[in-house]
Amino acid sequence: MTATPPPSGRVPAGPVTGPAAIRTVGLTKRYGSVTAVDGIELDVPPGDIYGFLGPNGSGKTTTVRMLLGLVLPTAGTVEVLGARIPKHARSVLHRVGALVEAPAAYGHLGARANLSIMDAAGPGGSRRTRRARIDQALEQVGLAGVGRRPVKAYSLGMRQRLGIAAALLRKPDLLILDEPTNGLDPRGIQEIRRLLLDLNASAGTTIFLSSHLLAEVEHLCKRVGVVDRGRLVLQDSLAALRAPTGSVVLRTPDPEWAVGVLDGDLRERSGDRLVVRATDPAELNARLVGHGIRITELTEQRRTLEEVVLAATTGSSDRVDAAVPPTVGPRAEVLSTDDSAWDRPPAGPPVPLPTRPARDTFSWPAGRDTPEPGPGWQPSRSEPARSEPARSEPARPEPVRPAPDDRRPGQSQPGLGSQPSRSGSAQPPDGRSQPGPGWQPSPSDSAQPPDDAEVDPGGSAADRAGSDQPEARSEESA
Amino acid sequence: MIGVELMKMLRRPRTWVVIALIDALPTLVAFLLALTDVGPRPGTGPAFLSAVLNNGVLFPAAALAIVLPLFLPVSVAIVSGDSIAGEAQAGTLRYLLARPAGRTRLLVAKLVTVLVFVAMAVVVVVVTGYFVGTSLFGTGQLAGGNIVSVSGEPLSPHQAALRTLLAMAYVAFSMLGVAAMAVFLSTLTDSPLAAAMGALAFLVASSLLLTLDAADSIRPYLPTRYWLAFVDLFRQPILWRDIVRGVGLQSLYVAVLLGAAWANFSTKDIKS
Numbered sequence: 184m185t186a187t188p189p190p191s192g193r194v195p196a197g198p199v200t201g202p203a204a205i206r207t208v209g210l211t212k213r214y215g216s217v218t219a220v221d222g223i224e225l226d227v228p229p230g231d232i233y234g235f236l237g238p239n240g241s242g243k244t245t246t247v248r249m250l251l252g253l254v255l256p257t258a259g260t261v262e263v264l265g266a267r268i269p270k271h272a273r274s275v276l277h278r279v280g281a282l283v284e285a286p287a288a289y290g291h292l293g294a295r296a297n298l299s300i301m302d303a304a305g306p307g308g309s310r311r312t313r314r315a316r317i318d319q320a321l322e323q324v325g326l327a328g329v330g331r332r333p334v335k336a337y338s339l340g341m342r343q344r345l346g347i348a349a350a351l352l353r354k355p356d357l358l359i360l361d362e363p364t365n366g367l368d369p370r371g372i373q374e375i376r377r378l379l380l381d382l383n384a385s386a387g388t389t390i391f392l393s394s395h396l397l398a399e400v401e402h403l404c405k406r407v408g409v410v411d412r413g414r415l416v417l418q419d420s421l422a423a424l425r426a427p428t429g430s431v432v433l434r435t436p437d438p439e440w441a442v443g444v445l446d447g448d449l450r451e452r453s454g455d456r457l458v459v460r461a462t463d464p465a466e467l468n469a470r471l472v473g474h475g476i477r478i479t480e481l482t483e484q485r486r487t488l489e490e491v492v493l494a495a496t497t498g499s500s501d502r503v504d505a506a507v508p509p510t511v512g513p514r515a516e517v518l519s520t521d522d523s524a525w526d527r528p529p530a531g532p533p534v535p536l537p538t539r540p541a542r543d544t545f546s547w548p549a550g551r552d553t554p555e556p557g558p559g560w561q562p563s564r565s566e567p568a569r570s571e572p573a574r575s576e577p578a579r580p581e582p583v584r585p586a587p588d589d590r591r592p593g594q595s596q597p598g599l600g601s602q603p604s605r606s607g608s609a610q611p612p613d614g615r616s617q618p619g620p621g622w623q624p625s626p627s628d629s630a631q632p633p634d635d636a637e638v639d640p641g642g643s644a645a646d647r648a649g650s651d652q653p654e655a656r657s658e659e660s661a
Numbered sequence: 662m663i664g665v666e667l668m669k670m671l672r673r674p675r676t677w678v679v680i681a682l683i684d685a686l687p688t689l690v691a692f693l694l695a696l697t698d699v700g701p702r703p704g705t706g707p708a709f710l711s712a713v714l715n716n717g718v719l720f721p722a723a724a725l726a727i728v729l730p731l732f733l734p735v736s737v738a739i740v741s742g743d744s745i746a747g748e749a750q751a752g753t754l755r756y757l758l759a760r761p762a763g764r765t766r767l768l769v770a771k772l773v774t775v776l777v778f779v780a781m782a783v784v785v786v787v788v789t790g791y792f793v794g795t796s797l798f799g800t801g802q803l804a805g806g807n808i809v810s811v812s813g814e815p816l817s818p819h820q821a822a823l824r825t826l827l828a829m830a831y832v833a834f835s836m837l838g839v840a841a842m843a844v845f846l847s848t849l850t851d852s853p854l855a856a857a858m859g860a861l862a863f864l865v866a867s868s869l870l871l872t873l874d875a876a877d878s879i880r881p882y883l884p885t886r887y888w889l890a891f892v893d894l895f896r897q898p899i900l901w902r903d904i905v906r907g908v909g910l911q912s913l914y915v916a917v918l919l920g921a922a923w924a925n926f927s928t929k930d931i932k933s
Contacts, residue, residue, distance in 0.1 A: 252759070252761065253759060254930040254931065255928065255930060283755050287751055287756055288751075292672070300669065304760050304762045305757075305760035305763075
């Protein structure tokens with residue numbers, strides 16, 4: 184934070200106001216007859232961390248490239264930090280740090296030479312502060328000790344860190360990052376995540392994160408936009424997307440009794456797992472325990488981001504299925520037979536609600552009335568079962584979360600509202616819906632974000648060229 | 662931006678390897694000539710070589726004539742073909758443009774870099790040619806220091822030096838057509854090899870058509886038609902006709918091809 188600010192002035196730290204960091208209106212890109220991006224209306228307020236999600240080939244990268252003036256839109260407008268792109272790109276893009284797809288560098292040069300070349304190639308990078316800024320950026324991404332080793336000898340993770348360092352070099356007001364944690368190990372992912380959160384909190388840097396890693400977006404972002412087949416199918420705050428569904432998922436060793444007690448409130452049952460309509464989990468718990476029903480697990484049902492996204496998108500464009508004979512049926516059904524977990528809406532016209540809030544877009548089917556959470560109603564994220572007798576009962580076999588994948592093709596109803604009622608947020612990871620092809624499975628269940636350090640405590644982090652890397656150190660001292 | 666691009670070229674080992682190789686061929690020819698003392702018969706072989714045995718001062722011009730038909734165009738095509746396509750292939754083009762370097766600025770910087778490369782190559786060839794030539798063949802003391810021009814009249818050392826400088830400029834200018842072609846192709850493709858090879862194919866086609874009588878009517882418009890006209894600079898007096906035509910023709914090719922390169926690059930979707 185010591186470098187001189189770019190001439191056009193920086194947004195001060197703290198609460199930020201002013202023009203939107205990114206705003207697109209009717210942004211469209213057609214390649215011949217193929218529409219890669221179709222009327223996308225992005226709205227990223229300053230200071231936000233925005234997750235831009237979508238299956239492979241859905242138009243994410245094309246959109247990012249249009250934001251940076253690399254691809255010229257067929258129709259629509261792009262505004263970045265209040266300036267039109269590509270017309271006024273020169274006056275504003277130097278305040279934007281970008282990582283587009285993979286990082287790139289001149290292989291025969293070292294990290295510092297590469298950063299220096301990139302910094303000198305455009306406006307806004309003062310020569311006087313260059314060396315200090317390069318050192319600081321390398322420090323931030325954990326490459327302070329790389330020395331003069333040419334980039335062609337770097338590991339994938341080191342290249343990724345160098346790419347992020349290049350994006351951070353001029354203390355940008357806006358970071359546009361496309362898959363920033365690609366190639367990093369769990370520890371590296373966590374480091375970058377912390378770095379981004381820190382930049383957002385301390386410098387008010389707006390972050391636009393394009394990714395197909397749902398867990399990454401879920402951990403970082405405040406708002407998400409989901410793009411599918413070139414259209415923005417939803418754009419809302421993460422909190423709103425993950426609002427409670429008005430149901431409670433519970434497990435009980437006495438399902439028959441529970442069904443009797445719950446009667447009309449029961450929505451779904453599979454084995455000992457019940458989905459019950461209830462607005463207040465505590466009240467439900469008290470009611471059941473009052474009837475002497477033991478409860479192993481009781482959780483307010485929330486949709487995971489994965490469910491939200493899978494419901495909003497249709498499929499991976501990198502999946503290419505054989506042509507379907509007309510007698511077999513619609514394409515979506517055929518797909519669901521060989522991959523039952525990959526629920527998708529029936530084939531048909533794309534979801535016709537580009538930017539409406541998710542709750543409108545993905546409301547429950549009419550048959551299942553969704554109680555709106557009342558004002559002031561504070562749902563707890565995950566409510567542990569409080570019924571002590573159930574837990575301490577020694578005679579009964581411990582109900583070890585059987586978690587069978589109880590979704591069979593016949594059971595699954597392809598439809599927009601069908602997924603969330605099946606898996607609660609506290610469901611064991613192996614029971615949650617499997618992502619379809621083209622989606623990176625999120626490594627964690629959303630209700631229990633794992634600590635990455637625990638996932639990989641030894642954290643090889645071989646690409647971190649800090650003091651823990653003797654190789655880099657010896658080279659620097661040489 | 663221009664400084665950055667120049668630094669990038671100068672720091673690339675490939676630049677210096679290519680220049681060394683260009684320089685190696687005339688040096689090898691000089692040593693072979695000096696060892697065997699067998700020059701090509703007048704009118705055959707590369708220009709000036711038969712005269713060089715008597716006076717090494719002409720060897721820079723002879724060296725230019727040796728590298729002009731193939732070595733110089735190949736190296737120019739490689740460097741120019743790499744200009745945009747090489748950045749695209751390495752993935753650095755998108756970062757340069759998002760920096761933002763500016764598309765026109767980047768293209769201009771690349772052109773200047775190519776120009777500097779051509780100038781460096783020509784200067785190195787001439788300077789080496791001068792030292793190798795004068796040390797191996799002497800400075801023609803027998804003829805009183807004068808050099809026999811192509812048309813038989815004597816040239817003073819001063820005149821010879823001036824004309825060698827003019828020849829360097831003309832040869833460098835002749836290379837700009839190739840450079841423009843390679844830069845244009847470089848904006849079309851993401852493969853530097855394809856761009857360089859395309860520019861060479863353009864030259865080979867031109868050289869082939871020059872030898873074909875049936876192509877007589879288009880001969881004056883072929884890009885390599887006036888390349889060897891720099892020999893006319895060593896006539897006494899200088900025969901300007903072909904030189905002027907050569908400069909005009911090259912200018913036309915350069916203007917059209919660079920215009921096409923700019924038009925293509927400034928509106929191109931960068932998908933590399």
